[in-house]
Amino acid sequence: MKIAEHLEFSTFNFQSSMETIGTQVRLPFKRALAIAVSGIRIRLGRSLVTVSGVVLGIAFLMSNLTGQIVKTALSEEREQSQRVDMMMSLVNAEVGSLEDRTVAVAAFGRVTATDLAFVGRVNSSGPALFRAHGLDRSGLTAVSLQELGKDADLVFVMGDAASASISLQELTAGMASPLVLDTQADREYTGEVGDGIRREPFFGKQAEDMKEEAEVAARTERFRVTWILVISLLVTVVTVANALLMSVTERFREIGTMKCLGALSKFIRRLFLIESALIGMAGSVCGALVGAALTMVIYGAMYGFGKVLLSIHYGQLLLAAVVAVVCGSILSMAAAVYPARVASRMVPADALRSTV
Amino acid sequence: MKMEDKQLEQLFRGENEAGKLDHVIRAVDVRKVYTMGDSETHALAGVSLDVRRGEYLSIMGPSGSGKSTFFNMVGGLDKPTEGKVYIDQVDIAQLDPYELAWLRCRKVGYIFQTFNLIQVMSCIENVTLPMAFAGMDSEEARDKGIEILERVGLGDRALHKPAEMSGGQQQRVAIARALANSPDILLADEPTGNLDLKTGQEIITLFSKLREELGVTIITATHDLKMLKSSDRIVWIEDGLITRVSKPEDMQIELADIEGE
Ligand SMILES: Nc1ncnc2c1ncn2[C@@H]1O[C@H](COP(=O)(O)OP(=O)(O)O)[C@@H](O)[C@H]1O
Ligand SMILES: [Mg+2]
Numbered sequence: 339m340k341i342a343e344h345l346e347f348s349t350f351n352f353q354s355s356m357e358t359i360g361t362q363v364r365l366p367f368k369r370a371l372a373i374a375v376s377g378i379r380i381r382l383g384r385s386l387v388t389v390s391g392v393v394l395g396i397a398f399l400m401s402n403l404t405g406q407i408v409k410t411a412l413s414e415e416r417e418q419s420q421r422v423d424m425m426m427s428l429v430n431a432e433v434g435s436l437e438d439r440t441v442a443v444a445a446f447g448r449v450t451a452t453d454l455a456f457v458g459r460v461n462s463s464g465p466a467l468f469r470a471h472g473l474d475r476s477g478l479t480a481v482s483l484q485e486l487g488k489d490a491d492l493v494f495v496m497g498d499a500a501s502a503s504i505s506l507q508e509l510t511a512g513m514a515s516p517l518v519l520d521t522q523a524d525r526e527y528t529g530e531v532g533d534g535i536r537r538e539p540f541f542g543k544q545a546e547d548m549k550e551e552a553e554v555a556a557r558t559e560r561f562r563v564t565w566i567l568v569i570s571l572l573v574t575v576v577t578v579a580n581a582l583l584m585s586v587t588e589r590f591r592e593i594g595t596m597k598c599l600g601a602l603s604k605f606i607r608r609l610f611l612i613e614s615a616l617i618g619m620a621g622s623v624c625g626a627l628v629g630a631a632l633t634m635v636i637y638g639a640m641y642g643f644g645k646v647l648l649s650i651h652y653g654q655l656l657l658a659a660v661v662a663v664v665c666g667s668i669l670s671m672a673a674a675v676y677p678a679r680v681a682s683r684m685v686p687a688d689a690l691r692s693t694v
Numbered sequence: 695m696k697m698e699d700k701q702l703e704q705l706f707r708g709e710n711e712a713g714k715l716d717h718v719i720r721a722v723d724v725r726k727v728y729t730m731g732d733s734e735t736h737a738l739a740g741v742s743l744d745v746r747r748g749e750y751l752s753i754m755g756p757s758g759s760g761k762s763t764f765f766n767m768v769g770g771l772d773k774p775t776e777g778k779v780y781i782d783q784v785d786i787a788q789l790d791p792y793e794l795a796w797l798r799c800r801k802v803g804y805i806f807q808t809f810n811l812i813q814v815m816s817c818i819e820n821v822t823l824p825m826a827f828a829g830m831d832s833e834e835a836r837d838k839g840i841e842i843l844e845r846v847g848l849g850d851r852a853l854h855k856p857a858e859m860s861g862g863q864q865q866r867v868a869i870a871r872a873l874a875n876s877p878d879i880l881l882a883d884e885p886t887g888n889l890d891l892k893t894g895q896e897i898i899t900l901f902s903k904l905r906e907e908l909g910v911t912i913i914t915a916t917h918d919l920k921m922l923k924s925s926d927r928i929v930w931i932e933d934g935l936i937t938r939v940s941k942p943e944d945m946q947i948e949l950a951d952i953e954g955e
Contacts, residue, residue, distance in 0.1 A: 358782035362795035363829035373826065381814040595810045598771060599871070600799020600827040603791060686798075687772035690810065 365605055374612040384585065385617060391581025392621025393628060395574035396666040400629025402570040403658035406563050408637045411649035417552070418452045425456050425519075425540050426463075432517060432538070433492055437464040442486040444509065445472035446525070447499030453521060460494075472497070488512035495520040505529030506537060571665070578621075578666065579673035582614050586677035593681045594689025603682040610678035611671055618670025622663040630659060717783075718878055718911045719745040719768055724777035726763050726934075737763040738774070739934035745913060747878070750905050752922055753915045755931035761915035762883050764931070768913070769802050769881045770794055782878070799827050803872025803910075805882035809864045811856040817843060817867045818852040824874040842870045846900060862893035869900065873908075880904070882914040891920070898924060 365373075378385045429436065443457060454475075461468055461477045470478035471486055483503070487493055487510045495502060495509075495518055502509070505528045510516035516535040523539035531537070593606055638646045681689065726738040737760045745751055755761050766772035767779055770786050779786050781801060789797065798804075811820050818839050825835035843849050846866040856864050865885060872880055882901070886894030902924045905912050914925075922928055922942050930938035 359784050359789060359793050360796045360800070361792045362799060362827070364792075365827070365829065369826070380819070384814075591810070592812055595812060596823070596827075597795075598769075598798055598804045598810075599824040600795050600875070602795045605827075685772050687766040690771070690806070 362600060362602055364602070367608075370605060370608050371612055374609050374616065377609070378613060378616060388581045388585045389617050389621040389624070391584075392578050392618055392666055392670055393625040395577035395581075395669075396622045396625025396662050397629035397632070398577070398625075399567075399570050399574045399665065400626045400658065400662045401633040402566055403662065404630045404633040404655065405637070406567070407654045407658060408633065408646055408650060411651060412637070412641060412646070415645070415649045418455055421452050421541075422456045422459055426459055428519065428538070428540060429460070429492065432519070435463070436460060436492075438466045439491045440467040440469070440489055441465045441492045441494070442469040442481075442490045443471070443473055443478070443494040443496065444483060444486055444502070444504075445470075445497040446495065446502050447497035449473065449497050450521075453496040456496075457494075484508060484511065487516070489514075491517075493518045495522075495525065497521075499525075501526040501528075503528065505532075506535050507532040510535050574665065575669055575673075578618070578669045582617070582670055582673040583677050585614075585617075586610055586674060586681055590681055590684065590689050594684065594686045594691075597684075597686040597689065606682040607678045610674050610681070614670045614674035614678075615667060618667040619663070621670070622666025625666060626659040626662045629662070630655065716747045717744045718747045718749075718781065719743075719913070720780040720783075721764075721768060722778045722780070724764070724767050724774045724779060726760075726767060726772075727775045736934050738767070740777070741931070741934070741936055742777075743929060743936065745911060746926075747911055748905070748909050749911055749927065750901070750925045751911075751913045752925040752928045753913065753931055754917060754919075754922070754928055755915075756917060759931050760934040761931060763934075765881055765883045765913075765915060769804060770797050771804075795827075799824055800875040801878055803869075803874070803877040803880045805865070805868050805872050805880065805885050807884040807887040809856070809861075809868045809888075811864055811867055811871070813856055816853050816855055817848060817859075817870075820856070820867055821871045821874055824871060828875050839870075839874070842873050843867075845873075845904075846870045860893070861889050862896060865889065865893075865897055866900070869897075869904075873904070873910075876908075878911060880910050880912045882912065884915055884917070886916065886918055886920075894918065895920060 433439065441460060443460075445453075457470075457473065457475060457478070461475075468478050469481045469486055469490065471481060471483050474480065487508075490513050493509060493513070493516075500522075502525055506516075506518060507529065509527070510518060510532075516532075518535070518537040519540055520537060521540050523541070593601075596606060597603075634646060634650075721741055721743045724738055724741045725736070728735040728737055739760075741760075741764060753761050753764065763772075767774045768781075770779075770781070770789075773787065781797065786794070786797065812823070815823070818836065821839040821842060822832070822835040825838065826832070830838075840849065840852060843852055846869055848863060848866050848870065851859065851863065851867075856867065859867070865888075869880075869885075880901070885901075886897055889897065898920065901912055901914065904910060916922075925942060928940050928942065929936055930940070
């Protein structure tokens, strides 16, 4: 009774006045960054565990990407050597061994890697003379188009130009039995095809069928690869999100304490976002390096290091690394947004009670 | 009989000897209901209390009586379901987040039974954290942090981690941290609850010393009768209600009785 009376009596003394309460300073980004960095450094052990979660996820993604790049490169190389084999067997069927023979090659337009590999194979099978026009490679004797056929057993024509700037007669002038092997069946030559000149395409109908089959196989392979990458991305998302979720929720109590000490919710959110971005970037870079290196070592051990290192497209590899790092950093931040928001909005009393 | 009534009135109104009012905290009919599923807990069932500036107030009560809940309301760590809390005559329910953070940072220092130090940080880092939140630059904060640590008797432990210290030392660090931004009010929720008798006594002595030297208002919750001697006023709370307000002098006989038993 007494208490109630007194309260009524004195309540009027206490109207709100904002004179005595100030406004908390908003710490600049630099300050938040400094606190986040020192936070990571101070709890280095725990940070490393979180980082390794990210490393694991990104390494998985990167190793799948690298694996695809290496496999594609290796299968391209295998396909090329198959084609060179086919070309060589045609050559051998036509003229037998190339040892001590005189051969010549004319290139019109751009030549493919397969063509170059074929030229290399011919050169290494021991011809007495290997003349070339439009192709500057060591071991080949550069001559004019007209001199190409002189005493030659065989003339190759390659390159992507649809027409050659010479007639077959001129090209085969001086050959005992004129024979031209062309990489394109429908290349046009100037003038008439002379009598007694044989011109064969390297790849007949059968080869075209094989090419089509390979394309179908490649399409199924592409689908499989996409599937694997999607799965690996999901695994990465879960791993990274889990690592960061843990690192935030286990610090609810600490967040409550920081709020008691005057931290703004906004500041706490920012702190965690900066921290997870840093952890995400560091982890992603490490993960990309580890993933790529590990995969190359495994493929290198299986197919030979030289072959793997030489056949890879390094541009693709770099692109994959950039994708993985960007993915990892964004994922890490995204994974921290939700728990950081929950934590920063918690009433300090509740945050302090939590016992995670 | 009349005289006692007058004294009691003064006590309730938090008047000082001269009969002047200077309230740093004022709680008016504060209620807090926790709802969990179907069950409701009335942790505070209407508590009104005025606290004078510079007062050393003890809140006594058994476990579960609502002491911590009252602390959270008074310290701006939670919102009451009903009722108002004024700090320096400002209704803290009206404060925006920036003002509330300012209040927690500079006006009130919190001390907990479980210390709540940030385990991965050293003493000095714990103590300077609130200064960083207040925008103080780190060098100045460091100097001030060392000074405060010296004040609580831990000048030589600045670089130690909480895990390397005894409970009493950790609580001293927590007190140093609470003092970081020279608050007007120290809120201590069972500060000796996790400490042995002797260490607890040292912490209580420290509180008295801080009150003398700095003039801070100290409110402690406790169920340790030893804490009562140095306080100006004792508020008894039970089942979320204030049952009694007394002065330590009145308690001497009761204390003697308890010690005699
Ligand atoms: N967050 C909460 N949710 C539900 N009930 C709570 C919560 N906090 C406290 N209580 C209840 O409120 C009552 C008072 O608790 P508390 O203030 O912690 O008491 P004390 O600090 O005096 O031991 C207790 O019955 C407790 O179970
Ligand atoms: Mg309690």
